[in-house]
Amino acid sequence: MSTDAQPFLDLDGVAYAYGDDPPTVTGVDLRVPAGAFHCLVGRSGSGKTTLLKLAAGLLRPGAGAARIQGAPIDGPAPAVGFVFQTPSLLEWRTVLDNVLLPISLKRQVTAADRAAAHAALERIGIGGHAQRYPGQLSGGQQSRTALARALITEPPALLMDEPFAALDAITREGLQDDLLRLAEDRRTTVLFVTHDIAEAVYLGDHVSVMERGRIAFDMPVALDRPRAVDIRYDPGFNALCRDIRRQMAAASRMAA
Amino acid sequence: MSGMRLISVLLFVLLMLAWEVGVRLSGASAMVFPAPMAIAATLWDGLVTGFLWPHIWVTAAETLAGFALGCVIGFAAGVLLAEVEVLRRLVWPYVLASQVVPKLALGPIFIIWFGFGMTSTIVITALICFFPLLENTLTGLAAATPEKRDLFRMLRASRMQTLLRLKIPSGLPVILAGVRVAIVLALVGAVVGEFIGGDAGLGASIIAAQGMMDSTLMFALFIVITLMGMAFYHCTVVLERWLLRGWHKGDTQ
Numbered sequence: 001m002s003t004d005a006q007p008f009l010d011l012d013g014v015a016y017a018y019g020d021d022p023p024t025v026t027g028v029d030l031r032v033p034a035g036a037f038h039c040l041v042g043r044s045g046s047g048k049t050t051l052l053k054l055a056a057g058l059l060r061p062g063a064g065a066a067r068i069q070g071a072p073i074d075g076p077a078p079a080v081g082f083v084f085q086t087p088s089l090l091e092w093r094t095v096l097d098n099v100l101l102p103i104s105l106k107r108q109v110t111a112a113d114r115a116a117a118h119a120a121l122e123r124i125g126i127g128g129h130a131q132r133y134p135g136q137l138s139g140g141q142q143s144r145t146a147l148a149r150a151l152i153t154e155p156p157a158l159l160m161d162e163p164f165a166a167l168d169a170i171t172r173e174g175l176q177d178d179l180l181r182l183a184e185d186r187r188t189t190v191l192f193v194t195h196d197i198a199e200a201v202y203l204g205d206h207v208s209v210m211e212r213g214r215i216a217f218d219m220p221v222a223l224d225r226p227r228a229v230d231i232r233y234d235p236g237f238n239a240l241c242r243d244i245r246r247q248m249a250a251a252s253r254m255a256a
Numbered sequence: 257m258s259g260m261r262l263i264s265v266l267l268f269v270l271l272m273l274a275w276e277v278g279v280r281l282s283g284a285s286a287m288v289f290p291a292p293m294a295i296a297a298t299l300w301d302g303l304v305t306g307f308l309w310p311h312i313w314v315t316a317a318e319t320l321a322g323f324a325l326g327c328v329i330g331f332a333a334g335v336l337l338a339e340v341e342v343l344r345r346l347v348w349p350y351v352l353a354s355q356v357v358p359k360l361a362l363g364p365i366f367i368i369w370f371g372f373g374m375t376s377t378i379v380i381t382a383l384i385c386f387f388p389l390l391e392n393t394l395t396g397l398a399a400a401t402p403e404k405r406d407l408f409r410m411l412r413a414s415r416m417q418t419l420l421r422l423k424i425p426s427g428l429p430v431i432l433a434g435v436r437v438a439i440v441l442a443l444v445g446a447v448v449g450e451f452i453g454g455d456a457g458l459g460a461s462i463i464a465a466q467g468m469m470d471s472t473l474m475f476a477l478f479i480v481i482t483l484m485g486m487a488f489y490h491c492t493v494v495l496e497r498w499l500l501r502g503w504h505k506g507d508t509q
Contacts, residue, residue: 058406075412082410084403092425092502105413105421133502 006070007031008157008189009055013064015213016050024050026213027064032206034156035187037180039200041244042210043252048193049161051210055191056082056159068157081150083160087142089134089149095121096130099148120148124178140171147175151182157189165195173229176203180227197241197248202227209248216251219244290472299476312480314457315446318374319488322381323442327435330386334393334431339419344394355387359445363452377449377457384445385438392434396427429503432496439492443485458484 009032017023024047032038042048053059054066057076066073068080076082081102089098099117100109121127124144126137134142143163150158164172180203183190194200200207201221208218221240223231231237272292279291286294302308333351337344359380366376400422408418424431450459458477465473 053406056410058409076410078412080410082407084407086401086403088401088403088407090404090422090425092428092500094502102411105408105411105417135503 008034008036008069009191010067010070011051011055011064012066014051014054014061014066015063016054016059016061023062024213025054025061028213028215030208030215032189032191034189037183037190037192037203037205039204039207040191040193040210041195041197041200041207041248042193043195046210047213048210052159052161052191052193056080058082078153079156081153081155081158083146083150083158083163085162085165087134087139087146089142089145091134094131094133095126095137095145098134098145099152101149102153117148117152120152121145123182124148125174138171140167140175143167143171143175144178147179147182151186151188154186155188157191158183160190160192162194164199172199177228179203180225184226197244198232198237201237201240201244202232207244209244209251211248211251212255216255217247287469287471290475294472295475295479298472299479302473302476308461308476308480311456311458311461312484314374314454315443315450315459315481316484318377318381318446318449318457319439319442319484321374322378322445323385323439325378326382326385326442327389327438329382330389330434330438331393331431333386334390335397335419335424337390338394338397338423339415351387351390354383359383360448360452363449367453372453372455374454376453377446377459380449380452381442381445384441388434388437388441389431392430392437393427396430396434397423398427399423399430400426429500432492432499436489436492436496439488440485443481443488447481 009030011028011030013027013029014025015023015027016025024045028051030038030051040048040051050059054061055068055073057066057073057080068077089095090101093101096114096117097104099120100113103109103113118127118130121130121144124147126141126144126148129137129141129145134145137145146163164175167175176199179190182188190203192200192203197207201223204221206218206220209216219240223234223237223240276292279289299308337347337351362383363376363380366379370376370379397419404422404426405418408422413421446457447459447462450457451463454460454463458481462474462477465471465477
């Protein structure tokens with residue numbers, strides 16, 4: 001079986017409704033190739049978080065099929081790391097213990113694990129904070145800790161739910177660059193949910209726009225990698241953002 | 257802060273002085289309204305002759321035993337009811353009924369069941385401590401955010417791991433607030449329990465002093481009970497600070 005031909009994540013006509021409410025996700029097809037960075041953009045309530053939870057196996061689709069590496073998704077998969085909207089750190093544990101949580105839930109933590117966690121914190125720029133508690137960190141440092149925690153088991157894929165939405169612009173840019181670097185180093189497949197078009201274009205190889213539970217349209221992002229701060233002021237970058245914004249407006253008019 | 261403390265001490269001295277002078281000038285009977293100096297003398301006497309100590313030990317032992325029993329059972333029941341939804345819906349009305357009934361009204365039946373003395377008082381005290389722990393454990397175990405629960409699901413944590421490593425630590429501040437309420441109620445439970453069925457202890461001594469119309473002794477006992485309550489409360493605060501030493505102020509979610 002060739003893994004190149006087969007997408008890493010494959011959603012085929014998935015739908016989901018919370019209880020008896022109208023469906024939040026209706027008939028979504030989405031294919032994310034291995035190693036790709038795919039962004040899902042949409043306004044609040046467009047169903048993007050629900051779609052992410054379906055991909056994570058936290059929710060079971062009411063219709064359609066969801067597959068990871070060709071196998072049907074049956075609950076949370078070890079191949080997938082999840083980064084939440086809030087850092088969701090355990091306040092009573094040190095930064096180091098928080099990063100080691102995925103390992104310590106499975107087995108005894110070894111000296112090698114601790115060294116790996118220290119290295120991960122170092123790489124993401126908070127090496128000096130390993131023994132501090134989350135309450136003593138800034139918002140950006142908390143988000144970095146959450147990212148290090150998601151990557152400690154080196155999962156082939158990361159699902160991210162607006163992880164940087166609560167950060168100030170400068171801190172957010174720093175985290176975006178760190179994320180791009182880490183994902184490229186490991187060839188991690190990423191599905192990234194955001195409501196920020198510029199963020200989606202800056203990070204993604206591909207942007208899908210969600211509107212009322214459907215993918216309204218998607219487009220590839222033909223910008224060179226590695227990407228750096230300057231690209232944000234590039235005319236091509238801005239044209240892409242404007243294009244997506246216009247199409248979103250059109251899609252929302254059509255849906256209404 | 258130390259300035260405020262000084263003023264607070266001065267205020268106390270002033271109040272005592274006013275009380276002493278007021279009693280002496282008005283010539284009120286010591287049986288009705290004993291003077292602070294007389295109360296202090298009785299208290300000192302009780303401590304030096306050793307008359308008070310056995311009563312202090314009995315009440316302290318009842319309070320602590322009832323508190324420990326009530327807290328352990330309340331916490332265990334809270335965890336069980338929080339984890340087993342069906343059980344919660346099944347037994348909650350009974351739990352509530354057992355708490356709405358004035359527990360001291362159950363004193364006489366406990367005396368029939370357990371006899372006069374410490375056992376009845378300990379049972380009443382435990383029953384009083386049970387509820388704040390149950391209630392706060394139930395609330396506390398629901399405190400972990402949905403995202404943190406999802407995190408533990410994503411990490412494929414077992415139910416036991418989620419309970420021990422997420423829900424109980426997340427709820428600890430709320431559970432410990434219940435412990436603080438329980439220790440105060442425990443002392444009330446022990447003292448009032450002794451009113452009903454005690455043959456020794458500070459509560460029983462109050463009843464005995466009442467029989468002798470000895471108001472001075474009663475006030476001395478109030479002071480002992482108050483100091484004891486403050487000491488116990490302070491112990492729970494220290495315990496709480498130690499258990500929550502990892503929790504730091506600042507907002508994290």
